[in-house]
Amino acid sequence: MYDSHLLRIGIFYDGNYFYHVSNYYCYAHERRSRLSISGLHDFIRRLAGRFEGVEAKFCQIVDCHYFRGRLPAMEANARQILLNERMFDDILMREGVVTHYLPVTRGGEKGVDVCLALEALELNIFKKFDVVALIASDGDYVPLVRKLNALGTRVMVLGWDFEYIDDNGNERYTATSGKMMNEVTYPVWMHKVIDGQDSRFDINEVNALFVPTGSKDSSGGYGHDSGGKMPKDDLYAHSAPNYDEVQPQSARGAHYAGSEAEDAVSHLPGERRRSRILQLKNGYGFLSNEPSPKNLFFFWEDLDGIDFNELNVGDLMEYEIGENERGECARHITRVSDASQTHPEL
Secondary structure, three states: OOEOOOEEEEEEEEHHHHHHHHHHHHHHOOOOOOEOHHHHHHHHHHHHHHHHOEOHHHEEEEEEEEEEEEOOHHHHHHOOOHHHHHHHHHHHHHOOOEEEEEEOEOOEOOOHHHHHHHHHHHHHHHHOOOEEEEEOOOHHHHHHHHHHHHOOOEEEEEEOOEEEEOOOOOEEEEOOOHHHHHHOOEEEEHHHHHOOOOOOOOHHHHHOOEOOOOOOOOOHHHOOOOOOOOOOOOOOOOOOOOOOOOOOOOOOHHHOOHHHHHHOOOOOOOOEEEEEEEEEOOOEEEEOOOOOOOOEEEEHHHEOOOOHHHOOOOOEEEEEEEEEOOEEEEEEEEEOOOHHHHOOOO
């Protein structure tokens, strides 16, 4: 028998973690789609109702907060991600999500976990949530969970464990703190839900967690609801990267062969270069590397503040030269604005 009292739910996002998970489903998982903010909220409401024995209509999200580091406006504009940030803000705004942005410094994103924990604890004291849902993975949130438990609030954590192969052929693994999951009232292993390993959820509930194909909720590089937009034509074949495939030849690179190709200029560590995208595939692509005939491979994880789905063949990119098991590749890649004016010769 369902209870009819109102169940008050507070949701708190570690934005960088959520962005990483959404990228995984967009680029590395067979679904090739981003997580939907609205779909995730509906899922949390229904799941809290099941756990608490409360009918879904009496389960309401009364507070929702999103925490993430953000670049200064001028730098974001130079990287052409300012519009993407605003588009994602629009999505969060429509879903009633309050944003908390901290400045990103040279040392990276700092203090987001502390800010989230303090805000969640303070709001819970004043608003007395019945359930707090955390989209987070770090064991640093264990003290927060314990404080919420002491206040009588049930804690739900949506956690993911997954692994995939990166551009170097290495296994990459993302895990949620087991210690934190053991402390919460309702641990939810989302990778099992999505991959059909949790029999409590049907296929329709799982599909609702993702942005549907052709969705108008597109938000570019920071928009987790942008993945429903499939790339143009068949530039992104639904297959794992094949590093042995023939690379595209650039206009000048096609004329170089044999010993001439070995005369390519060496590059200093940290040196920034610019060239255009020649080809895009499923989560990876190639940049012109003239005068060498072998173009530079890049992987979606090497993009700084850019969504892979927003790239186009011919875009001018800036990057550093790195190494993988097959030789040179591009790292720390940004997109150059006003390319025709900045480098008219390209």
